[in-house]
Each structure stands twice: as structure tokens, then as C-alpha cells.
Amino acid sequence: MQTALLTKASSSAIPLFSLEAPQFRKSGNTAVTAVGSIHSYAKDEEIFAEGDRSVYVYKVLSGFVRTSKLLSDGRRQIDAFHLSGDVFGIEADDEHRFCAEAVGDCVVIAHRRSNLSALMGNDTLLAQEMTMGMMRSLVRAQNHMLLLGRKSALEKIATFLLDMAERTAGKDALDLPMSRTDIADHLGLTIETVSRSFTQLERQGAIELPSARHVVLANKTALERLNA
Amino acid sequence: MQTALLTKASSSAIPLFSLEAPQFRKSGNTAVTAVGSIHSYAKDEEIFAEGDRSVYVYKVLSGFVRTSKLLSDGRRQIDAFHLSGDVFGIEADDEHRFCAEAVGDCVVIAHRRSNLSALMGNDTLLAQEMTMGMMRSLVRAQNHMLLLGRKSALEKIATFLLDMAERTAGKDALDLPMSRTDIADHLGLTIETVSRSFTQLERQGAIELPSARHVVLANKTALERLNA
DNA sequence: CGCTAATTTGATCAGACTCAAGTGAAGTGG
DNA sequence: CCACTTCACTTGAGTCTGATCAAATTAGCG
Numbered sequence: 001m002q003t004a005l006l007t008k009a010s011s012s013a014i015p016l017f018s019l020e021a022p023q024f025r026k027s028g029n030t031a032v033t034a035v036g037s038i039h040s041y042a043k044d045e046e047i048f049a050e051g052d053r054s055v056y057v058y059k060v061l062s063g064f065v066r067t068s069k070l071l072s073d074g075r076r077q078i079d080a081f082h083l084s085g086d087v088f089g090i091e092a093d094d095e096h097r098f099c100a101e102a103v104g105d106c107v108v109i110a111h112r113r114s115n116l117s118a119l120m121g122n123d124t125l126l127a128q129e130m131t132m133g134m135m136r137s138l139v140r141a142q143n144h145m146l147l148l149g150r151k152s153a154l155e156k157i158a159t160f161l162l163d164m165a166e167r168t169a170g171k172d173a174l175d176l177p178m179s180r181t182d183i184a185d186h187l188g189l190t191i192e193t194v195s196r197s198f199t200q201l202e203r204q205g206a207i208e209l210p211s212a213r214h215v216v217l218a219n220k221t222a223l224e225r226l227n228a
Numbered sequence: 229m230q231t232a233l234l235t236k237a238s239s240s241a242i243p244l245f246s247l248e249a250p251q252f253r254k255s256g257n258t259a260v261t262a263v264g265s266i267h268s269y270a271k272d273e274e275i276f277a278e279g280d281r282s283v284y285v286y287k288v289l290s291g292f293v294r295t296s297k298l299l300s301d302g303r304r305q306i307d308a309f310h311l312s313g314d315v316f317g318i319e320a321d322d323e324h325r326f327c328a329e330a331v332g333d334c335v336v337i338a339h340r341r342s343n344l345s346a347l348m349g350n351d352t353l354l355a356q357e358m359t360m361g362m363m364r365s366l367v368r369a370q371n372h373m374l375l376l377g378r379k380s381a382l383e384k385i386a387t388f389l390l391d392m393a394e395r396t397a398g399k400d401a402l403d404l405p406m407s408r409t410d411i412a413d414h415l416g417l418t419i420e421t422v423s424r425s426f427t428q429l430e431r432q433g434a435i436e437l438p439s440a441r442h443v444v445l446a447n448k449t450a451l452e453r454l455n456a
Numbered sequence: 457c458g459c460t461a462a463t464t465t466g467a468t469c470a471g472a473c474t475c476a477a478g479t480g481a482a483g484t485g486g
Numbered sequence: 487c488c489a490c491t492t493c494a495c496t497t498g499a500g501t502c503t504g505a506t507c508a509a510a511t512t513a514g515c516g
Contacts, residue, residue, distance in 0.1 A: 068373075069370065069373075069374045071374065071378060071379075071456040072456050073456060075378040075379075075456075076378070077373055077377040077378050078373040079370050079373050079374075090363075090366075091363075092360065092363035092364065092366075097367060097370060097371075098370060125441070131359065131362075132320065134359075134362055134363065135318070135319075135320035135362065136320065136365060136368055138318075138320075138362060138365055138366050138369065139320060139325060139364065141325060141369035141370065141373060142297065142307050142325060142369065143297075143325075144373055145297075145305055145307050145369060145376055146297045146299070146305040146307075146370055146374060148373055148376035148377045148416065149305040149376045149413075149415070149416030150299060150303040150304070150305050150416060151299075151303075185377075186377075188376065188377030188378060222413060227302050228299040228301065228303075
């Protein structure tokens with residue numbers, strides 16, 4: 001998963017959605033020239049709901065977004081967490097098939113997708129970005145199905161931690177922005193099992209838990225062995 | 229390895245306009261104008277393996293194809309069954325991330341994807357079809373993650389049967405082309421649990437099982453209630 | 457500092473798995 | 487055409503992982 005194209009597409013250095021460029025200057029390092037509109041959301045705020053008309057596609061500028069689906073009785077499956085640079089909200093239909101919420105405070109850029117031709121028939125940067133975003137989502141989904149269908153609780157947690165570490169810091173420590181409930185609903189577990197698995201990994205010396213949301217990957221080899 | 233593809237497949241690698249190709253089941257707009265080669269595969273024959281170079285994208289013309297991933301110890305997850313009209317084998321990278329095999333005898337059309345621009349930058353019908361295929365795969369994957377992560381064995385089977393019925397006959401009976409093992413590896417269960425769930429649904433009067441592979445959806449309402 | 461929410465831990469339960477045997481259908485060859 | 491083999495599926499018994507129910511602890515926060 002280290003194609004030049006993939007890397008290029010995921011690189012936040014490349015200005016996205018840059019068509020006419022009404023100079024929108026973000027403070028600090030990020031200077032975004034965008035035709036989309038920038039939106040901020042507070043923790044747990046809804047960006048769009050399941051069933052909403054699909055009007056925009058989004059890209060995370062900062063913070064974390066979760067997309068999820070619900071069963072009628074409230075059981076929830078978080079299909080993905082989206083980090084800075086990730087595209088989400090692409091739909092084939094004109095209706096969102098999952099909901100998107102801010103995990104913590106976050107900023108996203110929204111681009112109106114007037115119709116599908118924006119994705120399919122155009123050789124624009126936006127179309128390419130959306131296609132690449134979709135491909136990445138698909139790869140992620142396929143890996144996640146393997147996890148959900150065939151991995152044990154401990155393996156799920158190990159895989160999750162390694163993946164999060166790689167996507168964020170890339171170092172041997174990470175701050176989890178999401179709750180145990182979110183992790184459970186992402187991995188197809190309960191919060192109790194998530195908590196117990198963390199504890200077990202800590203006792204095995206694979207990780208350290210200075211606090212609940214801060215994880216040190218003390219023994220990556222052990223984690224990778226669990227990653228199967 | 230594309231050699232395997234060419235030698236093992238008892239194929240007439242005859243380039244055809246797909247208008248001349250065997251009947252498309254897909255309704256509506258599907259009319260491909262691209263050239264591809266037609267290949268036939270016998271039951272359980274490999275179309276491509278995990279790790280193979282990704283040279284073609286495929287579309288099922290007849291029969292069923294399964295795409296799956298493996299863990300190092302052999303645990304398998306079938307991420308999807310592909311029916312007539314379905315596109316599979318699209319990769320962001322130049323390497324296949326899952327393997328594809330014929331569930332029963334089947335015929336596919338292979339399109340060489342010399343590069344990604346065929347998918348991203350072109351306004352061709354093929355590009356559109358691939359994009360649509362990818363979108364459908366993503367929607368399927370998202371629904372399937374909900375199933376794998378949050379549904380009970382009985383619910384999984386009910387959902388699977390309703391989905392298969394809708395995708396094939398659309399009527400109240402269907403012939404399953406795949407084994408219990410395939411179903412188990414698709415739903416994240418064991419064959420024993422699959423079998424027991426079938427039996428239980430039969431006892432509840434939701435389905436009838438004239439034979440193991442032939443299912444009559446006797447009470448769709450009951451199944452849909454389980455579909456949550 | 458006290459209140460609330462999040463997380464951890466404990467005890468018990470249940471759904472799905474494992475191991476094992478039995479049944480049945482499809483071919484194969486005599 | 488019928489024994490014989492084989493493979494797929496079903497069924498049964500016991501086990502175990504992860505869920506549920508419940509309580510304790512910790513962390514945030516006004």
C-alpha cells in the first residue's frame with residue numbers, strides 16, 4: 001500500500017478541491033485554497049445522518065470523524081475513523097447510507113457534488129481525489145471485514161493499535177481520540193472486552209497505558225505477532 | 229501471475245466487443261464498449277491470487293466468483309460473492325490484495341488496466357463502469373461490516389439469504405452455488421453454525437430446504453424481521 | 457470539592473466454536 | 487445396476503470466548 005499514486009493522493013500537501021481558488025487562508029501551517037466550504041464541528045456533533053440527502057463530499061482537515069451504521073435496535077458499527085486528509089461521504093446514490101460524526105472537535109472541507117459526473121466523467125483533481133478516496137476506503141473495508149469476521153478480541157485490538165499508530169504519529173505512542181465505546185463499535189466488541197484486552201496487552205508487556213487514552217506500543221513485535 | 233491466468237484457464241482469449249458477449253444480467257445502462265478477453269474457469273479454479281500483480285479488472289459474465297483474504301494460519305474471510313454483471317479485481321495498487329476464485333464454472337471478461345488513468349481520468353464507459361462497480365463494492369462492504377460486527381448467527385444467515393435472493397432470482401427461492409464452508413467464511417461463522425442456523429430457520433418455518441443448496445424463502449417477513 | 461461520565465474489574469451466562477460421530481447424496485468402478 | 491468410496495452436510499456433546507449484569511474505581515469538569 002505504498003504506491004506513488006496512493007501516497008500522492010493521501011498527501012495533505014496537495015491542495016484539494018482547488019478549482020477556482022477563492023483564497024481561503026487557514027491560520028498556521030495549512031494554507032488551503034479551496035472551492036469548498038470549511039466547517040467546524042464540536043465533539044459528537046453530527047455532520048450528516050443516515051438517510052440524509054447526499055449533497056457534499058468531505059475531507060478531514062483536522063480532528064477525527066467516525067462514520068457508522070445502525071441496526072434498528074441500536075447496535076452500531078463504526079465502519080471507519082477518518083483522519084486528516086481522508087475523504088468521506090462519497091455515495092453512489094443521492095442518499096447517505098451511513099452517518100458521520102465528529103469524534104472530537106474537528107474541521108472538514110465540504111465540496112458540493114452536483115451530480116455523479118463529477119466523479120465519473122471528469123478528469124478533474126476532484127474526481128481523481130474522490131476516486132482515490134473511494135479506493136482507499138475499499139481497501140480499508142476489505143481489511144476490516146477480515147478483522148471483524150475472523151480475528152479474536154486480542155488480535156482486533158492489536159491490529160487496531162498498530163493501524164492507528166501508523167496512520168497518526170507513526171511512532172511508538174499514540175493518543176486515542178475516541179472512547180472505548182467507539183473502539184468497541186468499530187471492532188465488533190463490547191467496551192468491557194475492549195478494556196480487558198487493553199489490560200491484558202499491558203500485562204503481557206506489549207503496551208503501556210499511562211492513561212486510558214494514551215497508549216505506548218512497548219513491544220511492537222508482540223503486537224505484530226497478534227496481527228497475524 | 230498472468231501465466232496462470234492464460235494457461236490454466238481453458239479460455240478462448242478472443243477479444244470481443246462486450247456487446248457480442250454473453251447476455252448481461254444487469255439491468256439498465258450497462259452497455260460496455262471496451263474490448264476485453266473472455267476467460268472460462270472451472271469450479272474452484274483460481275482467477276488471481278493475493279499478491280499477484282494486478283493487470284486486469286474483471287467482470288462476471290456467468291457463474292459466481294468469490295474474492296477472499298487469508299490470515300497466516302489459514303483463517304479465511306470471503307469479502308464478496310460476485311454475480312453476473314459484477315465487477316471485481318479493482319486495485320489501487322499494482323498488487324491484488326485478495327484472491328479470486330470460481331465458485332462454480334464461470335465466465336469472466338478481463339480488461340487490461342495499463343494504468344489508473346483508465347479508471348480515473350477518462351470519460352469512457354469502462355471507467356464509469358469501474359467506478360460504479362467500486363461504489364457498489366463499497367456499499368456492500370459497509371453493509372457487510374455491520375453484519376460481521378454486530379449481527380447474530382441467525383441474523384447473518386437471514387440477511388445473506390435475502391440478499392442472495394434479491395441479487396439472483398428475486399423470487400422466493402434460490403439455488404446456492406456455494407458450499408457451507410464458503411457461506412461460513414463469508415459470514416464469519418463455522419460450517420456447523422451455518423448448518424444449525426439453516427435448520428433452525430427451517431424449523432421456524434422461515435425457509436424450506438428441499439436440498440442443501442436449494443432454499444425456499446417460505447416466510448420472507450420472518451426473515452426480514454431478523455434482518456433488523 | 458462534589459458530581460457525573462468513562463473506564464476498569466468481577467462474576468456469571470450464553471452463543472458460537474471445537475471435536476466427534478452420523479447421515480446422505482454424488483460419483484466411480486466392477 | 488449396484489456396492490463402494492468420497493465428500494458435503496447435519497447433528498450431538500462439551501468447551502470457551504466474549505457478552506451481560508453489576509459494582510468499584512478513576513477521570514473530568516463545573
